[in-house]
Amino acid sequence: MKHSFIDQYSNRDSxxxxxxxxxxxxxxxAFIAAVALTPSAGWLVYCLYFIIIxxxxxxxxxxxxYISRRSLVIIPFxxxxxxxxxxxxxxxxxxxFNIWAWHLSLTHNGxxxxxxxxxxxxxxxxxxILLTSTTGFASLLKGLEQxxxxxxxxxxxxxxxxxxxxxxxxxxxMKQARDSRNFGGKRLRQMSIVGNMIGTLFIRSYExxxxxxxxxxxxxxxxxxxxxxxLHFSRLDTCFITAIILVLVCINLFNLYY
Amino acid sequence: MHIPDGxxxxxxxxxxxxxxxxGVANAVRVTKExxxxxxxxxxxxxxxxxxxxxxxxxxxxxxxxxxxxxAALVAILLGPWAALIIMSVVLIAQCLIFQDGGLMxxxxxxFNMGIIAGxxxxxxxxxxGMILGGNSRSKMVAGFVAAxxxxxxASIACALELALxxxxxxxxxxxxxAGIHAIIGIGEGLITxxxxxxxxxxRADLLRLQRV
Numbered sequence: 001m002k003h004s005f006i007d008q009y010s011n012r013d014s015x016x017x018x019x020x021x022x023x024x025x026x027x028x029x030a031f032i033a034a035v036a037l038t039p040s041a042g043w044l045v046y047c048l049y050f051i052i053i054x055x056x057x058x059x060x061x062x063x064x065x066y067i068s069r070r071s072l073v074i075i076p077f078x079x080x081x082x083x084x085x086x087x088x089x090x091x092x093x094x095x096x097f098n099i100w101a102w103h104l105s106l107t108h109n110g111x112x113x114x115x116x117x118x119x120x121x122x123x124x125x126x127x128x129i130l131l132t133s134t135t136g137f138a139s140l141l142k143g144l145e146q147x148x149x150x151x152x153x154x155x156x157x158x159x160x161x162x163x164x165x166x167x168x169x170x171x172x173x174m175k176q177a178r179d180s181r182n183f184g185g186k187r188l189r190q191m192s193i194v195g196n197m198i199g200t201l202f203i204r205s206y207e208x209x210x211x212x213x214x215x216x217x218x219x220x221x222x223x224x225x226x227x228x229x230x231l232h233f234s235r236l237d238t239c240f241i242t243a244i245i246l247v248l249v250c251i252n253l254f255n256l257y258y
Numbered sequence: 259m260h261i262p263d264g265x266x267x268x269x270x271x272x273x274x275x276x277x278x279x280x281g282v283a284n285a286v287r288v289t290k291e292x293x294x295x296x297x298x299x300x301x302x303x304x305x306x307x308x309x310x311x312x313x314x315x316x317x318x319x320x321x322x323x324x325x326x327x328x329a330a331l332v333a334i335l336l337g338p339w340a341a342l343i344i345m346s347v348v349l350i351a352q353c354l355i356f357q358d359g360g361l362m363x364x365x366x367x368x369f370n371m372g373i374i375a376g377x378x379x380x381x382x383x384x385x386x387g388m389i390l391g392g393n394s395r396s397k398m399v400a401g402f403v404a405a406x407x408x409x410x411x412a413s414i415a416c417a418l419e420l421a422l423x424x425x426x427x428x429x430x431x432x433x434x435x436a437g438i439h440a441i442i443g444i445g446e447g448l449i450t451x452x453x454x455x456x457x458x459x460x461r462a463d464l465l466r467l468q469r470v
Binding site: 028037119120121123132175209213 | 259260261262263264265268271282283286290295296298299300301302303304305306307309310311313314315316317326331335343347348350351353354355356357358360361362420425426431434435438445448449450451452453454455456457460461464
């Protein structure tokens, strides 16, 4: 099976890995919300946030290179959207230049907004990466269920998670078969081949779904899943949550009054 | 088109979360009514299918490659409510496993790629099918337009959310997003047509499933 890219590093051991998934979820949500609510260009506050997340990342002992490479996932969207920001905001002009018949000018306000959005989205993504690379998906789901996420959604997600690996393998096999038969030719032909592959994948998935359901019904499935709950909220979790929330509140109070 | 955290204002986050949560809750109710407790394993596995199908890249212009979103495909094959469930499960997993799309922006992403893309594709497919009649060629045309339209509509919704959040002025972000996705959508349309014609040739009964 070639699925080592899914929740890599989540089964290592560190202080962060040992925390209850619920406390990590709540802390991540609080952190992202605090980052989102910080007014733009609060550079000092962004630095403080960065120090918190960097300390937690160091504690978790997840490789730094992995985390920084992972955080690049936001780049395409950032480029798509943020690149327009500096050009079209009103305000004092920082510098301007001419390209052919276009006169473009960057304003201070626009640049400030761009850097703030970049900083915010990078901080948020770091905290999400930390959450998912220290928590296995199964325990994340258990945590979500205890935090009152609807049961149906949790069951759907856990079903999906179970079959991602099988279907990923299926896709890899199909890709291998295709590539060993020389995947070339015109673009339209390549597209129709990919279309056929997806069609085959759909039919196989659908039939697998029916077989799985039949197997479940014959074993007494009635629309509910019953699992053993083995999560426990330790003193460490209480300390962690209290510390994180206190720090976030302090940072924001500090930012309000100074 | 997965919006990361930091791009949306609190108002946009709140509004899209409320709409998406309501939509997903209703989708769960509707599918449960129509297909019973079978919907849980089925939707879960089909969500894994969309996830896996997105791993299949095809060449786009200039050495880049793209993949399908799949919202239109599942909306045509299984109906818009089923598509909404499947896409939201996929988007939650993408956010939590690959950080593709932010946690605060999840509501907006489900709104764009689940509600707008799914229902847009469903109604476009039905509308064009009604105009052109029910033969297989018109179904292919309808499938292409529905898939292309779903990408375009989702990108317009995404652009409007960004504009309302004050991230980028509407006069800039709307034509830019819609223009780029009008081109990307051609790939989605062609692949969707290829999938539909393949399913029609081999398992035509799957095209006559009860839609939810």
